[in-house]
Amino acid sequence: MKKLLLMAATAALMYPLCAAAQHDVAHTPPAGTFPNEHNIHGAEYPRVDAEGHTYWRFYAPDAQKVEISFRGPMTKQADGWWTYVSPEPETVGFHYYQMIIDGVSVADPNGIPFFGMGKWVSGIEIPDREGDYFREKDVPHGYIRESWYYSEIRSEWRRCFVYTPAEYETSAGKRYPVLYLQHGMAEDETAWWRQGRTNFIMDNLIAEGVAAPMIVVMDSGNIEVAFNQRRDVSRAEYGADFTPILLTEIIPHIEANFRTLTDRDNRAMAGLSWGGFQTFNTTLPNLDKFSYIGSFSGAASINPAELSTVYNGAFADVKRFNRDVHTLFLGIGSEENPGRVRSLADGLKTAGLTNVVYYESPGTAHEFLTWRRCLREFVPLLFRK
């Protein structure tokens, strides 16, 4: 295919043309606005102001309609640029979005992609004044590592991302406790690293001395099954094979390849949203293996009236639960209808569970700022026994 060959061979020369499509050197952005931190290098839009309004410009002279998901239609200007300004400030935090061009939803070509909503989409961040804890600082940095293993259960090679603390490199004889940390519906093993900034949160907490040095393992909860063509998959099936994969494949893989502490007192699991559901499903029937449990914006489907029977009565044996579960952390954002999770926490405390911690993130919704904060609150509670 000669044409393709020639085009490909000269792609490197052509790229300024390709890349320039969404750039407009003649345009001056509004004063007091700054580029979204998840734009690609040099992309000026979308932008945000100090109050949280968002500003959008998108070049599509031949499109009939351009929309921004969760926001609305843009307005076409005479020069081919489409514009939109959010009428009110947006909630602080990290929000997924897509551009919708004549009905087709795509990632913003100006953006760095994140896996959410079942595919690679874009993210806009309304900065949080307390956001420093999840940013890179001049402290010792651990590593995010990509680790591959073969799953017999799924007959495929899989990868997880593993955070090792900075001191892991030089503490040759030392072993570490492990937190298994799961993403939500329609996300994957990249989410806690990329959207969640787990490595910086851990680096900063460890450097402050408020968290124990630990390993954090982030894998796929297999929730992508809903996105293949088997449209008849029920919600009960989403990620149903994750618990056996974690227990019989991921944990053995991690313990064989990293210097880990392998007793229950040194193993924690947490997850956000659907990952919180998976965390309960995995840990509560296996309290011989886990002693710290975290659910971030999850577990809301448990009926407080049924606490004595759910999970085969895991909550009913109060004495055992208080002895075995050193922390049961329930976190949620104040702007995502926290009532049910708060009631669950209250119900568990009323039932006599002494190690339940409830955290409500002020002003945040069902998105990653809530979960970064949950991680920040949860991690200092771990591995203190």
Added chain:
Amino acid sequence: MKKLLLMAATAALMYPLCAAAQHDVAHTPPAGTFPNEHNIHGAEYPRVDAEGHTYWRFYAPDAQKVEISFRGPMTKQADGWWTYVSPEPETVGFHYYQMIIDGVSVADPNGIPFFGMGKWVSGIEIPDREGDYFREKDVPHGYIRESWYYSEIRSEWRRCFVYTPAEYETSAGKRYPVLYLQHGMAEDETAWWRQGRTNFIMDNLIAEGVAAPMIVVMDSGNIEVAFNQRRDVSRAEYGADFTPILLTEIIPHIEANFRTLTDRDNRAMAGLSWGGFQTFNTTLPNLDKFSYIGSFSGAASINPAELSTVYNGAFADVKRFNRDVHTLFLGIGSEENPGRVRSLADGLKTAGLTNVVYYESPGTAHEFLTWRRCLREFVPLLFRK
């Protein structure tokens, strides 16, 4: 922004609708075709057949025109799906592409994104029969790690990706040689890992015993400067600050944080395309620091008639060059006009340079299959002194 909040809070519930847009359960793909390996989980298109034809289906009922970059316009069907079949087999290897929807170039929502062409685009792979060497196998796996450091030169936090071989984890006292490996124009530090599959190539070569266990460092060559709004940047400026960053920031960072051998005999550098140009610019004036040099589809701008004068005469002192440069590797694909690079290699050999290796990748163009093969050929030559 109440509406946004509610939408975001229910995004997890809505996702099957969002994700389904490019799925068509009623459609049966042509026999003998298989999904592109860089599609997201469950996405059926684009597809490839054994001969290398590509098959495309894209749902855009409201669009007026849908094109595939480097290929051409798709044909709109009555049901809102657009279709395209490549008229001839495409060249083996990894090809970047974008979908162009009513004139707007975007990554394919069916695809896994790669940073190339100055932004996040899609990739289609025409499988190579000899492709086994860059795939995951049941051998000991090293890690790709994300490593952060602060650049005083650019006043910013930067990251590189670092491959450490499997044995690094258990050989506490051992130090390793280092290959610094650079991407091409309009790519970034993710390219050798994601497009290049460096970790699997290294794992497999090391497991076969044909390559020495080594560390591989992949950083950004700063070629993104061309994509910001400073449209007056000349080609000479692209990535011009990379050499000092490598020499005074990256190498010290790596040597302070990994168990490295730090003498010139244990330090190599290679790059593809523009990264090959950067490799020559960095190594040839600094032969006290590097002893192995690789250029993959690069260096073609050197005029063989000027070999005695270019790079301040680095090639002219034949005795010194033969003593200091253990390998000068020049690789290129047979389908990207290899003549100039072949002539350069011939000229260098004629001039008396005994350690020049020329490799021509059969049937491949200016894309990552050429460079994966170059890496496979180059790495076994390293650190044999």
